[in-house]
Amino acid sequence: MITRAAVLSTGDELTTGRIADTNAQWLADKLFELGVDLVTVLTVGDYPERLEWAWQQALAQADLVVSTGGIGPTADDLTTETIARVLGRRLVTDEPSADRIRRFFASRGVEMPQNNLKQALVPEGYVLVPNALGTAPGYRVEADGKHVVVLPGVPREMKPMVEEHVLPWLRGQRGGEVYLAHTFQTFGISESGLDELVAGAVDPAEGRVSFRASFPEVSVRVVVHGAPDAAARRLEAVAARMRERLGEFCYGEGATSMEEVVGRALRARGWKVAVAESCTGGLVGHRLTAIPGSSAYFVGGALAYANTAKMELLGVRRETLQTHGAVSEECAAEMAAGARTRLGADVAVSTTGIAGPDGGTPEKPVGLVCFGLATPDGVRSATHHLWGTRDWVKLLASQVALDMVRRTTLGLPLWDPSRFRRR
DSSP: OOOEEEEEEEOHHHHTTSSOOHHHHHHHHHHHHTTOEEEEEEEEOSOHHHHHHHHHHHHHHOSEEEEESOOSSSTTOOHHHHHHHHHTOOEEEOHHHHHHHHHHHHHTTOOOOGGGGGGGEEETTOEEEOOSSSSOOEEEEEETTEEEEEEOSOHHHHHHHIIIIIHHHHHHHTOSOEEEEEEEEEOSSOHHHHHHHHTTSSOTTTOEEEEEEETTEEEEEEEEEESHHHHHHHHHHHHHHHHHHHGGGEEEESSOOHHHHHHHHHHHHTOOEEEEESTTTTHHHHHHHTSTTGGGTEEEEEEOOSHHHHHHHHOOOHHHHHHHOSSSHHHHHHHHHHHHHHHTOSEEEEEEEOOSSSOOOSSSOTTEEEEEEEETTEEEEEEEEOOSSHHHHHHHHHHHHHHHHHHHHHTOOOEETTTTEEO
């Protein structure tokens, strides 16, 4: 039975830092869900001796090695020939794959460079892993009780191959037990705070709890294993306890985003939302409208950076700006009220602050952001001192703004996410 795995990522673009290795992170998550112990992740450049060393190390440590990259048509795509050398296997041509590559170029009226047929070379004893979105097929090979799965490095090709072909095969290799997972998305509390909040909710004999911080939110995942029916019942019971512990900090479950949750909440209540943005530069509106069907609840917004824009577009009073400044709760409140009234929304949220890295003062430092929230019940405002780079401040401010809309739409009390305490 496969219990230990290694992930091997190939490519000079990874070792030189030109692109981030998101494949390894995604594969690690999938392996964890199946209860497979990921013992190592190796990233190696396109050099024969380095690749051979990496494959030898991975096979020595794990029952399963999953590789991404290095199976294209060019001279620096060396994965397949390295595997054949390490396993002592002869390379053969998968004729259906070769024909598919030829047809691919013929259908586009393009002459096929002959090196593309390199992608149809596989070690003998292979089982093909079909690639519906690209010309390079994947494959798996077993040798001396070890399993090798080779996949392309392009994420949009690799991920469907794993979901549709590799994971079903791997579940079969794992035997009768299944591993089931449930994920909670949280915001407004730190990772350490979550750890304290859910401590004791899950007995180690029942399942495993893990946390993953991905700015600006933290995911909490519970995993159980056992016979299918028993594991499903246990997961349901454990998830119910976790849901109760997490309370208002949990904004969603499964693969969801804050903007998706806000959209569903607005739809359910029949509310329309508007935004008035300064320091976030339209990010709140962008996130809301990134969701298909958002026209059902998103009315519009104003990107009012200059004081004149705040006055002319949103009706912020000159006296407010002169007395309190653009970065103030008073200004944020008038921005939100103006957006709600002028755009005909049920709820409007506003942001105004100092994203940095310049522009701060001792009284109003970089990261200071003021928020306004206008609803049928009135206008509220809040000030948070956020942190990080300019991009981080903008992203975190947009998350706070969306969370304010979520809580208000659902009838929940407002919290202070930046300080992790109730207002």
